[in-house]
Amino acid sequence: MSDRSDRGDTAETHPDAPREPYGVGPAYPSSHTRFTTDNPGRYAAAATPEPTAPAAPAASSDAPEPAAPAADPYYAPSAEFTVADGIRDVGMIFVGASMTAGYGDPKGLGWVGRVVARTQHPDIDLTAYNLGVRGNTSADVVARWGAECHPRWKGRSERRLVLSVGTGDVTSGMTMARSRLNLANVLDEATNAGIGVFVVGLTPTLDAEMNRKIEALAEAQADVCSRRGITYVDCYRPLATHDQWMADLAASPDRAHPGQAGYGLIAWLVLHNGWNDWLSLS
Incomplete structure (x- = not known):
């Protein structure tokens, strides 16, 4: 595991503040950790991607596993992504596994529904699709x-x-190199086609x-996202020590998926x- 001395703290505690309702959007029980973005640390995406060689094609299912994480393809310069003036006709698609699907949320919203609800804007005509599939690995996402x-x-x-994908890679025993390769291939294929990409990171479990x-x-x-200048949201570190997150997992029927x-x-x-x-929103 790499040294954490350069990461910085990402949260502060307000034990005496009044309790706020959960609901849709950024409302939290203030007796627990509140997140800040003052010091994103090493998880922040690079400002500009390094120019490198074109991406290698995705390996077939019967191909041998890459030998090391360095085997993930180099970044290929993406097609220019532009934002139109006036009302923007945006098609937004969320792809991942059970967390993306919102499995276990009694409100049926998951994080995707809450994010979409907070993304309504007068300059955007938004069409959103949730394509989360329980049990998917990064290989499944590459295929579909x-x-x-x-x-x-x-x-x-x-x-x-x-x-947002990767927990299935861990539970299925997929190698780190293969998981990196799968993510890199999707990012490169999408950006080279002029598609704007955003990556939501993995969340912690109750198992050390x-x-x-x-x-x-x-x-x-x-690291894969940083090399490509793609925004990556670190969910692991802020939630690993968050009381409400851990309590939600412990109270869930499968002790693996959170609730509301x-x-x-x-x-x-x-x-x-x-x-x-x-999204280029002010």
Whole structure:
């Protein structure tokens, strides 16, 4: 595990503040940790991507595993992404696994529903789709994202893709190198097609051993995004020590997916870590 001395704190505690309702959007129980963006640390995306060689094609399912994380493809310069003037016709698609689908939320919103609810803007005509599939790994996303997303973008003048995947990679035993490669291939294919991409990171569990693997993969995903100048939201570090997140997991039937409060926390992190900048919203 890499040294954490350069990360900085990402949260502060307000034990005596009054309690606020959860609901849709960034409302939290103030007796628990509040998140800040004062010091994003090493997870912040690079300002400009390094020019490198074109991306390698995705490996077939029967191809040997890459030998090391360095095997993920180099970044290929993406097609120029522009934002039109006036009312923008935006097609936004969320692709991932059970967390993206909002499994376990009694409100049926998940973090995606809460983020979409807070993204309504007079300059945007937004069409949003949630394509989260329980049990998906990054390999599953590589196989299906193009076929499922492109028909939904048809007729939209601005295409946006939000990715959140990786816990299934850990539970299935996928190598770090393969997981990096899968994420990198989706990012490169999308950006080269002129699609704006945003990545939401992994969340912690109640299992310490699994968390060590998730944290390592979260850092790898952050690195893949940083090399491409793509916004990556770190969900692992802020939630790993958050009382409400851990309590929500412990109270859930499967002890793996959060409830209403936990999904609200993820939504807050997304909305307060580059979301409006990514969408060019003032």
